[in-house]
Amino acid sequence: GAGVSQSPSNKVTEKGKDVELRCDPISGHTALYWYRQSLGQGLEFLIYFQGNSAPDKSGLPSDRFSAERTGGSVSTLTIQRTQQEDSAVYLCASSLYSTGYVNEQFFGPGTRLTVL
C-alpha cells in the first residue's frame, strides 16, 4: 500500500516569502505529526493532529509557522516570511491512534526547504 507522501520533495525560496508543504498520510491513519530535521537542532517535533481534537502545537518554533489538516487527512504546513534558519528537511509522519497505546509512526521522505 501507499506510504506517507510529501510534496514538494525540494523547495527553494527567497527570504521573506511564504511556503506551503504538503503531507498525505497513510489512509486510515488518524494521527499526523510534523517534525523538522536541521543541522543545528537535529530532529524536533513541531505539531500533532489527532482526529478532530485541537492540535498539539507545542513544538512550533514561532508564530510564522502554522499547520492545518483538512478533512482529517491531508495536512499543510505553512511558513510565513521565511528566514534562513528555516532551512531544513520537514518530515511528516502518520499513525493509527488508540487510547493508551503508542502506535508506530510511519514517516514520509520529507521536503527539503532551502531559504536563500
Added chain:
Amino acid sequence: AQSVTQPDIHITVSEGASLELRCNYSYGATPYLFWYVQSPGQGLQLLLKYFSGDTLVQGIKGFEAEFKRSQSSFNLRKPSVHWSDAAEYFCAVVNPYSSASKIIFGSGTRLSIRP
C-alpha cells in the same frame, strides 16, 4: 524534561564486524524506546521498539537492542554489519503518559562501513 543522548556522532566499522551504538535517556520513569534508521535520501524507518517486558528486543535487519534500567540506556547492536547498514541511526523516546505520542529524538549517529 525528556532527553536522549547519543554520544557518538560518527562511527566507522569494517564490514562483517560487530556494532554497538550507544543511547542514554533522561526521564523520570521508563519511557517507550525506539531506534530508527535513515538511509541517504530515505525516510525514517523503525528498526525496533521497547515498551515493557523482555529487555532484549529484536528488530528488523538483524538488529537488536537491550534496555538497561540501571544505566538508563538502550544500546543498539548488530553482530555483523553489512555495507547496506551505512546510514544515520536515531534513538528516540516517547512519554508513555502523553496522549500525543510525540517522539523525542537523539542527535543521531552516522554509521560508515569500511570495505
